[in-house]
Amino acid sequence: MNYYSTRAKTKENGKTAAQVIIKGLSDDGGLYMPEIIPRIDENFIKTLCPLKYYERAAKVLSLFLTDYTEEELLSCADKAYNYTFDGNTTKISPLYDGVRMLELWHGPTCAFKDMALQIMPKLLSKALEKTNEQKTALILVATSGDTGKAALEGYKDVKGVKIAVFYPQNGVSRMQKLQMATQEGNNVSVFAIKGNFDDAQSGVKAIFLSESVKKALEEKNTFLSSANSINWGRLAPQIAYYISAYCDLVNEKDITNGEKVNITVPTGNFGNIFASYIAKLMGLPVNKLICASNSNNILTDFLSTGVYDRNRRFYTTMSPSMDILISSNLERLLYLVSGAEKTAFYMKELSEKGRYEIDKSTLDKIKDTFCAYFATEDECRKTIKETFEKQNYLCDTHTAVAMSAAEKFKNEHGCAKKNIVVSTASPYKFAPDVAKSLGIELKGEKTDEEIIKTLSEYTKTAVPKPISELFGKKIRFDAVLEKTQMQKAVLDL
Ligand SMILES: *Cc1c(COP(=O)(O)O)cnc(C)c1O
Numbered sequence: 001m002n003y004y005s006t007r008a009k010t011k012e013n014g015k016t017a018a019q020v021i022i023k024g025l026s027d028d029g030g031l032y033m034p035e036i037i038p039r040i041d042e043n044f045i046k047t048l049c050p051l052k053y054y055e056r057a058a059k060v061l062s063l064f065l066t067d068y069t070e071e072e073l074l075s076c077a078d079k080a081y082n083y084t085f086d087g088n089t090t091k092i093s094p095l096y097d098g099v100r101m102l103e104l105w106h107g108p109t110c111a112f113k114d115m116a117l118q119i120m121p122k123l124l125s126k127a128l129e130k131t132n133e134q135k136t137a138l139i140l141v142a143t144s145g146d147t148g149k150a151a152l153e154g155y156k157d158v159k160g161v162k163i164a165v166f167y168p169q170n171g172v173s174r175m176q177k178l179q180m181a182t183q184e185g186n187n188v189s190v191f192a193i194k195g196n197f198d199d200a201q202s203g204v205k206a207i208f209l210s211e212s213v214k215k216a217l218e219e220k221n222t223f224l225s226s227a228n229s230i231n232w233g234r235l236a237p238q239i240a241y242y243i244s245a246y247c248d249l250v251n252e253k254d255i256t257n258g259e260k261v262n263i264t265v266p267t268g269n270f271g272n273i274f275a276s277y278i279a280k281l282m283g284l285p286v287n288k289l290i291c292a293s294n295s296n297n298i299l300t301d302f303l304s305t306g307v308y309d310r311n312r313r314f315y316t317t318m319s320p321s322m323d324i325l326i327s328s329n330l331e332r333l334l335y336l337v338s339g340a341e342k343t344a345f346y347m348k349e350l351s352e353k354g355r356y357e358i359d360k361s362t363l364d365k366i367k368d369t370f371c372a373y374f375a376t377e378d379e380c381r382k383t384i385k386e387t388f389e390k391q392n393y394l395c396d397t398h399t400a401v402a403m404s405a406a407e408k409f410k411n412e413h414g415c416a417k418k419n420i421v422v423s424t425a426s427p428y429k430f431a432p433d434v435a436k437s438l439g440i441e442l443k444g445e446k447t448d449e450e451i452i453k454t455l456s457e458y459t460k461t462a463v464p465k466p467i468s469e470l471f472g473k474k475i476r477f478d479a480v481l482e483k484t485q486m487q488k489a490v491l492d493l
Helices: 017-023 042-048 053-064 070-081 113-117 120-130 146-155 174-181 197-209 211-219 232-251 271-282 298-305 330-353 360-369 377-391 397-413 427-438 448-459 483-492
Strands: 003-005 032-034 091-094 099-103 136-142 161-168 188-194 222-226 261-266 286-293 307-309 355-357 370-374 419-423 480-482
Touching: 003 017, 017 120, 017 222, 017 232, 032 232, 032 330, 042 053, 042 232, 053 070, 053 232, 070 120, 091 232, 099 232, 099 397, 113 120, 113 146, 113 232, 120 146, 120 161, 120 232, 136 146, 136 197, 146 161, 146 174, 146 188, 161 174, 161 197, 161 483, 174 188, 174 427, 174 448, 188 197, 188 483, 197 222, 197 483, 211 222, 211 483, 232 261, 232 271, 232 419, 261 271, 261 397, 271 286, 271 330, 286 298, 286 360, 286 397, 298 307, 298 360, 298 370, 307 330, 330 355, 330 360, 360 370, 370 397, 377 397, 377 427, 397 419, 397 427, 427 448, 480 483
Parallel strands: 099 419, 136 161, 136 222, 161 188, 188 480, 261 286, 261 419, 286 370
Antiparallel strands: 003 032, 091 099, 307 355
């Protein structure tokens, strides 16, 4: 399987999976895509049904990462999913009205990013071996909170790799900040920057494309790589859990093999939902994909009007991992529905004018699969409260955005199909907002530790270990940079 840039497909720029996992972003600024989408059928699902999560993941990955052997993939998946998760790798909780919560936050950082970032470092190490790379890989990450921590956990003390994480100073939750500031490992660095997530992401992208940085690093025997969802090594493992969740529902006799389901995904960078789209293109029986946004509803607008316009107000919300105005992976969708040439044009428009508009036939194609809704902060709070009171299910702020979208979809379409709603974080990661939404009175200036305890007692739910253990840890990183200092920080490393 060869991989090509979303902005130009030529014979010369075809790369292997190992090469694109090392490289991350294409030189022309585009993202890598496989040359074809492999197909799966009912028999494939049947074969996967009796298997464990890591075995299913290896099977799905083997369809894309054809330069890895099955044994290599199985070994990577075993190390990724069988030791650092809390017993469940993924878990499905049935709720009312055909809603099936797909919990993806049972990993070491309590957010779904672990699903990809526990395995990607293993895939990268293998890739470095395969390509006989002797240089040090410096991983740069821009994060709206969860990616940073998950990447740090995944890459800490990995041989031949260093990692630097940049996050918006006021754009992540206190818990996320604490998780990153206390990160252990000898090859890790963490920086807060004065700006929002898009500033962090643009800063990292600029460093990637800078020839002078590249040269300076070459002299130090170092090259840059990415762990953001622009890297195919992040996206491919995410396809697996949609297929695996389908198998779980078949095993539970909740659906029959071949029955179509809807999938609702709380969306920021468009990575997670794009992985579900690939699963659908592969042949997973999926009806609609429901894209859920918070007040930063640029995707809701785009998916209904075909106009992507980032010239708008940026909101800091209680679902910070979705506070994004440039959804990088949308470029991959554009590539699939309109080809490389048009994608390059749209991306040029976006970088020059902050806006592009796709043609009607392209929009119609997208609308065949995608629906989009957004939740205001009030709706998000209300959803958390009602879901807890009526369903006895405690969801985090991001998952609540998805729940709200699923509700709107049902009211509009009255669809009888099962709806897999993706639950992307433990509620304890966003405990103050979750507690407030439930109407728990937080008297005085309670610390996060106290709020978490109160939330646990009130809801009779357990605090995940990675969170309860956080408060005893030493703060290691407290640097705050101007956006303009990011490049220097990287060179200093
Ligand atoms: C990253 C993240 C999202 C958004 O996922 P994308 O792949 O960026 O669309 C949603 N919820 C949580 C908790 C996240 O960490």
